[in-house]
Amino acid sequence: xxxxxxxxxxxxxxALTAGAALAEPAIIFDLGGKFDKSFNESAYTxxxxxxxxxxxxxxxxxxxxxxxxxxxxxxxxxDGANPVVMTGFAFGTVLDEVAPDYPDTKFAIIDMVVxxxxxxxxxxxxxEGSYLVGxxxxxxxxxxxxxxxxGMDIPLIRKFACGYAQGVxxxxxxxxVIQNMTGTTPSAWNDPVKGTELTRAQISQGADxxxxxxxxxGVGVLQAAADEGIYSIGVDSNQNHLHPGSVLTSMLKxxxxxxxxxxxxxxxxxxxxxxxxxxxxxVGFAMDENNKDIVTPEMIAATDEAKAKIISGEIAVHDxxxxxxxxxx
Amino acid sequence: xxxxxxxxxxFLVPLIxxxxxxxxxxxxxxxxxxxxxxxxxIMIKGSVLxxxxxxxxxxxxxxxxxxxxxxxxxxxxxxFNIGGExxxxxxxxxxxxxxxxxxxxxxxxxxxxxxxxxxAFGALWALIPAYLQAARGSHIVITTIMFNFMASGLLNYLLxxxxxxIGQSDPATAKFNxxxxxxxxxxxxxxxxxxxxxxxxxNITFLVAIAACFAVWFLLWxxxxxxxxxxxxxxxxxxxxxxxxxxxxxxxxxxxSGGLAGLMAINTVMGEQERLVLNAxxxxxxxxxxxxxxxxxxxxxxxxAALLFGFLxxxxxxxxxxxxxxxxxxVVIQALVILFxxxxxNMVRMPLERLFLRLRKPEAPxxxxxxxxxxxxxxxxxxxxxxxx
Numbered sequence: 001x002x003x004x005x006x007x008x009x010x011x012x013x014x015a016l017t018a019g020a021a022l023a024e025p026a027i028i029f030d031l032g033g034k035f036d037k038s039f040n041e042s043a044y045t046x047x048x049x050x051x052x053x054x055x056x057x058x059x060x061x062x063x064x065x066x067x068x069x070x071x072x073x074x075x076x077x078x079d080g081a082n083p084v085v086m087t088g089f090a091f092g093t094v095l096d097e098v099a100p101d102y103p104d105t106k107f108a109i110i111d112m113v114v115x116x117x118x119x120x121x122x123x124x125x126x127x128e129g130s131y132l133v134g135x136x137x138x139x140x141x142x143x144x145x146x147x148x149x150x151g152m153d154i155p156l157i158r159k160f161a162c163g164y165a166q167g168v169x170x171x172x173x174x175x176x177v178i179q180n181m182t183g184t185t186p187s188a189w190n191d192p193v194k195g196t197e198l199t200r201a202q203i204s205q206g207a208d209x210x211x212x213x214x215x216x217x218g219v220g221v222l223q224a225a226a227d228e229g230i231y232s233i234g235v236d237s238n239q240n241h242l243h244p245g246s247v248l249t250s251m252l253k254x255x256x257x258x259x260x261x262x263x264x265x266x267x268x269x270x271x272x273x274x275x276x277x278x279x280x281x282x283v284g285f286a287m288d289e290n291n292k293d294i295v296t297p298e299m300i301a302a303t304d305e306a307k308a309k310i311i312s313g314e315i316a317v318h319d320x321x322x323x324x325x326x327x328x329x
Numbered sequence: 330x331x332x333x334x335x336x337x338x339x340f341l342v343p344l345i346x347x348x349x350x351x352x353x354x355x356x357x358x359x360x361x362x363x364x365x366x367x368x369x370x371i372m373i374k375g376s377v378l379x380x381x382x383x384x385x386x387x388x389x390x391x392x393x394x395x396x397x398x399x400x401x402x403x404x405x406x407x408x409f410n411i412g413g414e415x416x417x418x419x420x421x422x423x424x425x426x427x428x429x430x431x432x433x434x435x436x437x438x439x440x441x442x443x444x445x446x447x448x449a450f451g452a453l454w455a456l457i458p459a460y461l462q463a464a465r466g467s468h469i470v471i472t473t474i475m476f477n478f479m480a481s482g483l484l485n486y487l488l489x490x491x492x493x494x495i496g497q498s499d500p501a502t503a504k505f506n507x508x509x510x511x512x513x514x515x516x517x518x519x520x521x522x523x524x525x526x527x528x529x530x531x532n533i534t535f536l537v538a539i540a541a542c543f544a545v546w547f548l549l550w551x552x553x554x555x556x557x558x559x560x561x562x563x564x565x566x567x568x569x570x571x572x573x574x575x576x577x578x579x580x581x582x583x584x585x586s587g588g589l590a591g592l593m594a595i596n597t598v599m600g601e602q603e604r605l606v607l608n609a610x611x612x613x614x615x616x617x618x619x620x621x622x623x624x625x626x627x628x629x630x631x632x633x634a635a636l637l638f639g640f641l642x643x644x645x646x647x648x649x650x651x652x653x654x655x656x657x658x659x660v661v662i663q664a665l666v667i668l669f670x671x672x673x674x675n676m677v678r679m680p681l682e683r684l685f686l687r688l689r690k691p692e693a694p695x696x697x698x699x700x701x702x703x704x705x706x707x708x709x710x711x712x713x714x715x716x717x718x
Contacts (some may be wrong), residue, residue, distance in 0.1 A: 067646075074528055075381075
């Protein structure tokens with residue numbers, strides 16, 4: 001129906017100006033669910049914070065099936081929600097198709113680049129944040145073996161793993177990094193039981209610090225690490241409070257900041273690609289009362305130094321997604 | 330002999346089941362502090378009171394017609410095919426392979442090719458359990474369930490490793506050629522000058538589904554093969570005595586069944602997503618069982634039941650989108666409807682039958698005569714019921 005599409009696109013502007021007055025922002029969570037204690041929850045926190053600070057209200061939607069993606073995007077756009085923010089790469093294809101039909105609505109997508117004039121794509125330098133927690137892992141490890149447990153095996157998660165491995169090797173060149181992925185499907189984001197199994201397997205291979213970049217699966221990783229008395233590193237949200245004394249730190253990916261910023265800009269959201277890294281505090285690691293006793297001053301000093309060097313360009317952390325390879329194993 | 334008049338059998342029983350399910354759902358919604366009346370009005374508004382709503386209602390209904398027919402055909406041969414999920418998934422693979430690599434000149438030819446591929450893949454996926462049942466006696470329920478898992482594993486492997494374009498995170502194929510987009514209701518309305526929604530929802534596959542209903546009716550009640558399938562389902566020994574070969578009929582019935590499930594993929598994969606994603610079936614294979622039960626394994630009944638479930642699906646999606654009712658609860662509500670209309674069918678049927686028997690009493694012998702024997706219920710197996718249409 002290419003002809004029909006063209007016709008639709010032509011009338012799109014006319015049809016939409018009517019409903020665009022409300023301009024209430026909206027957020028769509030992907031199939032992983034709003035309360036995954038990690039990626040989606042971080043987005044939710046940002047939206048909630050925006051609502052508390054401005055007194056505004058926002059629409060929120062959790063996906064239930066594939067066929068809802070397009071429906072939800074179109075309905076939100078037609079009901080005048082602006083901007084419409086969505087979390088996760090799975091929206092990429094649908095958004096690319098829907099966005100041109102609603103030129104007056106601004107969309108923001110996190111973790112994926114969609115090249116449309118009314119879409120803001122927010123991506124993070126996860127490799128930089130992972131590099132810092134890699135340094136901490138190498139310093140906290142006594143066995144010289146650290147672990148990484150990813151969620152779904154996609155380039156984005158390999159980017160986490162690669163940055164982490166680089167941080168570990170830069171601190172202790174003899175260290176071993178064991179890497180495992182939970183699965184190859186989206187269900188890998190929400191499989192804490194398998195997360196626990198993988199953690200125990202890595203511990204039996206000598207790992208005494210485990211970094212989980214696995215969404216809801218990470219809950220099982222942190223639990224297993226706490227049960228076995230080793231350190232773990234959380235991801236995306238601050239997960240230090242889940243097991244105080246066992247969670248060494250959490251690699252923060254400020255999805256909340258990105259969502260809040262998109263909501264604050266409202267209908268004036270600037271389209272284009274935004275890359276949030278260490279320099280903008282888009283990534284980093286979490287320090288609070290739960291982990292202040294286990295993080296040593298040396299670790300803080302080492303990470304501060306590395307952070308400054310990464311920002312100045314003295315240390316270049318390799319981005320796995322730039323060429324789909326990692327210089328260290 | 331029928332205890333109940335036909336209208337009660339066909340309409341009253343499902344209606345009462347539905348009302349019971351609705352009451353229980355309302356209690357559940359009340360329990361979490363939401364207003365059930367608002368919920369129902371959102372469901373109705375979002376599914377049948379707008380063109381977009383109808384689009385998605387019919388889109389879901391198309392899926393359920395195919396999977397319902399799939400289960401119904403197998404029921405007539407007294408085979409319980411619960412592998413519709415896997416057969417539809419393989420149908421999706423067939424559609425994707427047919428559309429990704431061959432530059433068909435026109436969407437109608439692409440549709441024909443996709444239809445053949447979907448049916449063939451679905452039928453072949455059903456063939457192995459059918460053979461195991463017919464020749465080796467492995468129970469079809471077990472094997473088809475296992476084949477669902479194998480289908481999901483196979484698709485997972487192919488999508489993650491071979492069919493996914495390089496550099497893409499999503500385990501899905503590339504988009505099909507835009508020239509293969511099927512005409513949609515929304516598109517046709519727009520061309521006619523009506524301001525419709527722009528979603529890719531109900532498409533020409535709906536007409537294919539209606540055609541499939543007629544084809545199944547014709548096959549079962551107007552052909553020799555259909556007669557053999559029904560005779561086999563009624564009594565295997567009698568069928569054997571009449572010279573009907575059980576192995577052959579089992580295999581053929583299951584292949585038709587699997588092919589029908591596979592056809593669902595042209596709606597989801599070719600019509601809506603226009604690419605093959607993981608889990609494109611999303612449980613429609615299992616809904617097909619409820620649809621076939623509720624539709625009494627008759628194509629027209631399947632059509633009506635599929636419409637109802639289409640409404641429930643789209644209405645449920647609307648509830649999830651626009652209320653604070655969590656999505657898990659919507660699954661509970663849908664499950665209640667399936668439970669009452671499918672699994673608990675006899676719970677409504679038996680009291681109703683007793684009621685109709687009592688209503689008939691005036692015609693019974695005078696009270697001085699010994700009490701009539703208790704309601705002797707014929708063995709009710711709705712799925713196997715053979716009625717001359």
